[in-house]
Amino acid sequence: MSTSDPGPATARVRRQPPPFRHVEVRRVEHLSPRMVRITFAGPDLEGLRVEPAASVRLLLASPGAGGLVVPHWNGNEFLLPDGRRPILRTFTPRRGDPAALELDLEVVLHGGGVASEWASSCEPGDPAAISGPGRGYTIDAGAPAYLLAGDETAIPAISQLLGALPLGTPVQVHLEVARPDGRLTLPRHPRANVEWSDLPAGARPGDALVAAVCGADLAPGTRVWAAGEAAAVQRIRRHLFDVLGLPRSQTSVRGYWKHGRAGDADRET
Ligand SMILES: Cc1cc2nc3c(=O)[nH]c(=O)nc-3n(C[C@H](O)[C@H](O)[C@H](O)COP(=O)(O)OP(=O)(O)OC[C@H]3O[C@@H](n4cnc5c(N)ncnc54)[C@H](O)[C@@H]3O)c2cc1C
Numbered sequence: 001m002s003t004s005d006p007g008p009a010t011a012r013v014r015r016q017p018p019p020f021r022h023v024e025v026r027r028v029e030h031l032s033p034r035m036v037r038i039t040f041a042g043p044d045l046e047g048l049r050v051e052p053a054a055s056v057r058l059l060l061a062s063p064g065a066g067g068l069v070v071p072h073w074n075g076n077e078f079l080l081p082d083g084r085r086p087i088l089r090t091f092t093p094r095r096g097d098p099a100a101l102e103l104d105l106e107v108v109l110h111g112g113g114v115a116s117e118w119a120s121s122c123e124p125g126d127p128a129a130i131s132g133p134g135r136g137y138t139i140d141a142g143a144p145a146y147l148l149a150g151d152e153t154a155i156p157a158i159s160q161l162l163g164a165l166p167l168g169t170p171v172q173v174h175l176e177v178a179r180p181d182g183r184l185t186l187p188r189h190p191r192a193n194v195e196w197s198d199l200p201a202g203a204r205p206g207d208a209l210v211a212a213v214c215g216a217d218l219a220p221g222t223r224v225w226a227a228g229e230a231a232a233v234q235r236i237r238r239h240l241f242d243v244l245g246l247p248r249s250q251t252s253v254r255g256y257w258k259h260g261r262a263g264d265a266d267r268e269t
Contacts, residue, residue: 016073020059020129021045025122026102034109034152034182036119037094040128041102048103050096051136052160053225053252058105059129060087060118068127085263089115090256092156093133103130106156110178113262137252141166143223149174149213149236151206151228152182153256161225163187172216176209176228205259206232214239223250230255 021044029037061068062080071078071086080086095104107119139161146169148158158173165171171192177183178199186194197208206229213226213236224246226236233255240246240253 013075017131020070020131022129025124025126027124028122031106032182032184034179035106035184036109037104037106038119038122039102039104040130043101045101045103048096048133050093052164053157054093054136055090055134056093056130056132057088057090058115060115062087068129070129087114094156108152137225139164140223143169143221145170145219145222147172147216147218147222147224149209149226151176151209152178154227155184157227159187162189162192165189174209174212176206205229210235218244225252227254227256230258
């Protein structure tokens with residue numbers, strides 16, 4: 001063992017995520033040129049409960065693996081039998097149907113990733129596996145107001161939150177889309193004010209979202225839920241904590257993906 005090898009005594013051990021449930025694609029629906037809804041189905045979905053803004057990990061077949069191979073947990077990460085990292089990406093479990101044993105994921109077709117490319121061409125019968133769900137967001141029904149903010153990857157979670165927030169609570173919603181045709185019809189909430197921003201050509205992902213959140217008027221006690229590109233949500237955090245002085249207990253801000261970096265990651269803060 002080299003001197004720089006921390007050895008087994010100090011190796012990081014993480015709690016094993018929930019086991020994989022085998023599923024197959026049952027339906028595919030294009031919601032916009034930028035978003036596809038994939039309905040997965042299978043008996044393994046028995047008992048899977050969907051909360052707003054939760055997460056699941058989607059396992060896809062790796063090239064050359066001869067089909068879908070379920071990886072093993074080595075105490076820190078999932079690995080395939082040949083030592084490679086599996087194709088594993090995190091999505092929002094958008095709708096579960098316990099009777100039909102179905103689960104919908106809504107995937108952004110951003111064009112540059114394995115999951116996005118798979119989603120753009122998957123067909124009924126294609127195999128996959130799902131691990132989860134991870135924890136969802138607990139709504140504070142007594143909060144005086146909510147601000148929900150995100151990019152396209154947060155549309156599924158924000159749609160769920162809009163459907164779950166008390167009907168009398170005022171809600172500001174700020175969404176950034178990479179292209180105008182990425183806008184979708186959101187569930188109706190009587191007190192919601194929804195503002196869409198287009199990302200200007202050449203701008204960094206999240207620039208329009210950060211500007212919208214920084215320009216928002218927040219009544220005292222407003223709860224903030226935000227998710228999107230990691231560096232952009234870091235700028236949102238700085239605004240909320242350093243400029244507005246919001247207590248962290250009033251906010252949930254998550255990086256959902258990182259510009260220029262592929263892969264699954266635990267990006268909660
Ligand atoms: C809790 C949680 C919930 C999520 N929910 C959803 C969801 O419901 N729907 C959804 O589509 N995504 C969701 N995401 C984000 C999704 O996991 C990432 O976008 C993921 O990287 C997509 O995998 P990929 O294989 O398509 O791209 P990767 O192979 O991971 O990345 C390839 C390249 O594409 C870039 N990239 C990744 N995502 C985007 C994007 N959206 N726009 C532009 N460039 C991108 C990367 O920076 C990288 O350069 C969620 C993430 C988390 C943590």
